[in-house]
Amino acid sequence: MNISTFGLGYVGGVTAACLAKGSHNVIGVDVKGEKVEMINQGKAPFYEKDLDNLISQAVEENRLKATKDVKEAVENSEISLICVGTPSNPDGSLNLDYVKKVCEDIGTALKYKNEFHVVVIRSTILPGSTENVLIPILEKASEKKSSGDFGVCVNPEFMREGQAIYDFFNPERIVIGETDKRSGDHVAQIYNDIHATVIRTDIKTAEMVKYVDNTFHAIKVTFANEIGSVCKRLGIDAHEIMNIFCMDKKLNLSPYYFKPGFAFGGSCLTKDLSALLSKAGELKLSCPLLEAIIPSNQEHIDKVVELIISQNKRRIGVFGLSFKSGTSDTRESPVILAINRLYEKGYAKLFEKGYEISVFDPNLDKSDMENLPSNIVPLLSPSLEEVVEKSEVLVIANNDKDFKRIPSLMREGQVLIDLVKVIEADEVKDGEYIGVCW
Structure with missing residues (x-):
């Protein structure tokens, strides 16, 4: 397939290089000329393990090039992947300015394109952003209608820095949020060479998945640190504790308890959590995450x-x-x-x-x-x-x-x-x- 990626930062750069390694032809787009030049010279614009070799080989084989010209990229591709940043505003809210600008630029280019084209949001955006903000921008700029004249999908990335290339080619799952089946089919073809479960779902679900992932990762780190603080005060090896904890794949590291529903109860959970918090209090330790559990349950x-x-x-x-x-x-x-x-x-x-x-x-x-x-x-x-x-x-x-x-x-x-x-x-x-x- 012919694919364009918008944004050649961490997500976009890795995505472009990995797609070009397969059977795809990729055009990378970025507003920064130095990134475009580096890609065209076969060099990675930032460090990521094995990325230089991947880009060098793809450029040498004419499967990857970069440009600042949005119209050129859209005209010469079937799918556009938006991979620009979504930073936080000073108040913590999400800043969609970069994504909105790219959608406006792509929409303007689509105005002059007759063939069906799919716009894919790979940037991390809150549920409702695509349907309420980005699709209207695309439709206004292109003077066309989504799910008819062009398609829109959300395809979140789950790559770890330092392991991004491995993660791209070995994902636990591929999530595609689609406005219509035709668009979803196009995006699914991108991953024909990758062996993973492909989940086809609605747009808002695909947007939300990444936030659930990252929030849970943050909870895990905080949980381990708070348990570690208590263990240290008690003279217990926290790493041994967590190693033992992680051995339980039936309850601790499993889908069990991960079903939204009613509050927890029973003779153990509340009693034991209360006892642990009481001991932390005796030790003059603050454990904000653990302390929030019972009030949240109530x-x-x-x-x-x-x-x-x-x-x-x-x-x-x-x-x-x-x-x-x-x-x-x-x-x-x-x-x-x-x-x-x-x-x-x-x-x-x-x-x-x-x-x-x-x-x-x-x-x-x-x-x-x-x-x-x-x-x-x-x-x-x-x-x-x-x-x-x-x-x-x-x-x-x-x-x-x-x-x-x-x-x-x-x-x-x-x-x-x-x-x-x-x-x-x-x-x-x-x-x-x-x-x-x-």
């Missing part, structure tokens, strides 16, 4: 309570009282906390006849009743069907397989609030479906 419970209240309905059915499915353990159950918060907020007073809550949990038996708060026991119902029948709002609080039957029992006017994504929205034919985080 705030999530409050959000669920507010979501229930916002339905303005009196009869509430709760499915699942234990803190997770497959157990009857209700210690520190966030569901019980949510029910108690409803009463604390005086929600019962909103209705003349009070507030009715019914609870069904298939894992609870008589021996579990003595461990429940006294105000919860009277709420328990013997069957799922009974709770569905007498409730206006249905709240699924854990992913017990029995709860999959609920949509088939619903009627018009009922609202299903799913806290664990045990139900898909299209399964609810009668009534309304609301996911707590989706």
